[in-house]
């Protein structure tokens with residue numbers, strides 16, 4: 001059912017319902033005030049015509065009073081709309097954020113792989129917030145003004161109301177009948193014009209290639225032809241939209257004229273006073289407005305329902321699979337035997353992988369891109385579970401670990417340095433939430449050779465690094481991530497292509513910081529560039545989801561097998 005996610009949204013956020021009810025109530029008040037103001041304006045005119053000055057002033061005063069009250073109502077409305085929208089958006093956004101941080105990582109990864117879900121979620125929440133107060137207020141005001149207008153019109157003159165009720169659908173029908181084929185044509189010609197324009201843009205952006213191929217003349221001819229075609233279509237669609245405006249104007253004029261003709265006749269035969277007629281015309285405008293906006297109201301409800309549905313796609317992500325064990329049973333970080341793993345319905349990515357990370361040792365995993373190295377990291381972080389085989393982390397089966405407790409023992413540095421808007425200190429302290437002293441932060445920044453850079457800012461480590469660290473170079477960003485991993489003091493360090501995005505010179509600098517990070521810790525180092533894994537105690541060469549070769553680096557080099565070949569390709573050994 002289309003409306004159901006929206007109902008569910010309001011049910012989940014029911015504490016805002018009283019506020020929204022007040023907004024709707026104020027719209028009702030507005031409808032009444034508008035009706036009264038219009039009625040009194042008509043009476044004032046009638047008293048004016050019959051020269052009863054006192055009564056004219058009284059009724060005009062009443063009209064002014066109702067208009068002023070409606071102004072006050074507007075101010076109150078805006079105040080409420082602002083408050084509800086802001087509070088609701090903050091709350092809904094933080095609920096969604098908490099879902100994102102606590103949801104099952106595997107499902108979140110799958111959802112976030114396709115499209116820009118985060119940006120969409122943001123705009124969906126904005127939609128929900130602004131609809132709940134702003135649109136509800138606008139629409140309910142239109143509906144109430146229309147309804148009260150209609151009631152008052154019928155009360156004033158049933159004959160004129162009858163005429164109006166016949167004329168309104170006729171004129172709307174007329175606009176619809178004439179504009180439908182025009183609308184279809186407009187859409188077609190706008191689509192055409194759009195695609196012609198984008199071809200023109202393509203041609204312009206390809207201009208250099210065209211030049212390189214030496215076919216400018218041909219290009220010029222095509223460009224001219226295209227541009228002419230696009231221009232013709234643009235003119236055509238402009239003409240069509242002019243016609244549309246004309247049709248609407250005509251229908252409106254016909255409606256007003258017919259109403260006026262009937263009104264004049266009723267006034268001239270004494271069945272209606274001039275004042276009542278004026279009030280009638282004012283009120284009938286409210287009815288027309290409600291009618292003509294109904295399309296927009298319906299489409300807004302549809303749009304916001306779709307937003308609610310997408311919002312619940314996130315909110316319905318189940319939480320992480322829980323586990324009870326919070327303490328390690330051994331200091332061996334990882335023992336994996338015969339691991340098999342496939343992502344949802346896909347091919348096997350890990351296929352009988354066995355490896356171990358002994359305590360205090362550095363283990364490297366190398367292998368072609370796509371062989372499953374990062375997938376192994378995701379299993380180590382307990383984002384996913386093996387389909388078969390056994391994965392023991394610190395002596396405990398990965399599924400038995402409490403996810404947060406396990407991750408306290410891991411420090412990870414990946415290829416894309418993940419930094420947040422905030423100060424140097426905050427970015428380092430994320431490593432161990434809350435209890436990183438400033439001395440520790442300074443020590444870590446010194447260890448990664450960033451301290452000179454940081455302390456040069458007047459506000460030192462409180463200096464903001466800009467969104468995603470945009471004020472830092474690639475090497476600085478990566479060193480900041482390493483400092484964060486350092487303060488975490490986790491027994492197992494995971495480096496997944498930590499230096500792959502850096503140039504050789506920067507990599508050498510960052511490598512020094514990494515060596516400090518690894519001092520006295522167990523580590524799994526995943527790297528494509530083999531220069532960075534030569535300090536490892538043991539190397540696993542992976543191929544198609546399993547270990548194809550393993551051993552200490554010297555032995556592997558002497559064996560002249562797979563690892564040797566890889567080193568040779570990278571120019572690290574001579575034949």
Ligand SMILES: Nc1ncnc2c1ncn2[C@@H]1O[C@H](COP(=O)(O)OP(=O)(O)O)[C@@H](O)[C@H]1O
Pocket residue numbers: 109110113343344346349368369370371372373374375376
């Ligand atoms: N979330 C995912 N869903 C489905 N397939 C994935 C996902 N992540 C990686 N893969 C696929 O798994 C294979 C191994 O990927 P990955 O472990 O990232 O390789 P590596 O790190 O060795 O380059 C690739 O074929 C990749 O396309």
Ligand SMILES: [Mg+2]
Pocket residue numbers: 373374375496497
């Ligand atoms: Mg990878």
